Amino acid sequence: MPSYFLSTALCLLLSFGAFTQTSAPTTPTQIEAAYAWRVKQEMLYGVYIPRDLGEAFVQLTRLSEASGREQFLRLSEQQAVTIPFFGLGRWISLNWGFYEGSRLTVYLNELGLHHPDDMTRFVLVMYHRYLNKKPLNPQPVIAGFSEMRRTAETEQKLRGQILHEEIRKREVPKAAGGE
Numbered sequence: 001m002p003s004y005f006l007s008t009a010l011c012l013l014l015s016f017g018a019f020t021q022t023s024a025p026t027t028p029t030q031i032e033a034a035y036a037w038r039v040k041q042e043m044l045y046g047v048y049i050p051r052d053l054g055e056a057f058v059q060l061t062r063l064s065e066a067s068g069r070e071q072f073l074r075l076s077e078q079q080a081v082t083i084p085f086f087g088l089g090r091w092i093s094l095n096w097g098f099y100e101g102s103r104l105t106v107y108l109n110e111l112g113l114h115h116p117d118d119m120t121r122f123v124l125v126m127y128h129r130y131l132n133k134k135p136l137n138p139q140p141v142i143a144g145f146s147e148m149r150r151t152a153e154t155e156q157k158l159r160g161q162i163l164h165e166e167i168r169k170r171e172v173p174k175a176a177g178g179e
Contacts, residue, residue, distance in 0.1 A: 034100070035100070035101045038097060038100055038101045038102055039101050039102060039103050039105070039106050040103065041102070041103065042103070044095075044097055044102060045095075047095045047096070049096055049097060049102045049103050049104055050096065050103075050104050051103050051104065051107060052104075052107050053107075053123070053126055053130075053136070053138075056096075056104065056123055056126075056127070057126075057127055060092075060127055064088075069131060072084065072088075072127075072128065072131065073128070073131045073132060075128065077125060077128055077129070080124055080125060080127075080128035081121045081124050081125055081128075085120065085121070085124070088124070089120045089121070089124055090120075092120055092123055092124075093116050093117075093119070093120045098116035098119045098120060099116050105119065108122065111138065111142055112142045112143075112146060113142060113145065113146075115149055118145040118146075118148075118149055121145060122138070122141060122142065122145060125141055126138060126141070
């Protein structure tokens with residue numbers, strides 16, 4: 001009987017070790033392979049990954065409570081992007097793989113969205129319009145987010161931060177044949 005428990009414990013430890021042995025990809029080749037695998041998956045970490053906005057709306061409706069949807073529905077469009085950004089928005093971004101890639105990010109990339117925060121805001125706006133039965137009209141929203149991203153990046157570059165400054169004495173070359 002004790003050997004049965006010992007062998008069972010050993011099997012559990014070995015199987016646990018097999019799961020913990022996998023590490024995050026670090027080389028460009030590993031990163032590309034992990035991305036190629038992720039974007040083909042219907043589920044990641046037990047969470048269904050929508051393939052497009054229609055499926056995203058179905059999942060958000062299925063996963064949320066009616067009272068929460070009602071509160072979200074009553075927000076203005078601007079509020080729908082900002083207020084739930086660090087709650088529902090973070091859930092969307094992390095669980096639907098906006099940082100590491102997923103089949104939904106491929107869809108959003110094809111629409112012209114590439115930054116995870118822009119993807120999150122876009123899904124929030126579109127879901128808000130969907131719940132309010134308004135036309136989705138995604139292209140002006142995408143263009144607006146793209147313009148905001150370009151402006152923010154330009155301003156950041158203009159502000160710039162000096163990481164290190166060094167002053168060196170410049171040696172004056174000696175005159176040729178002069179000494």
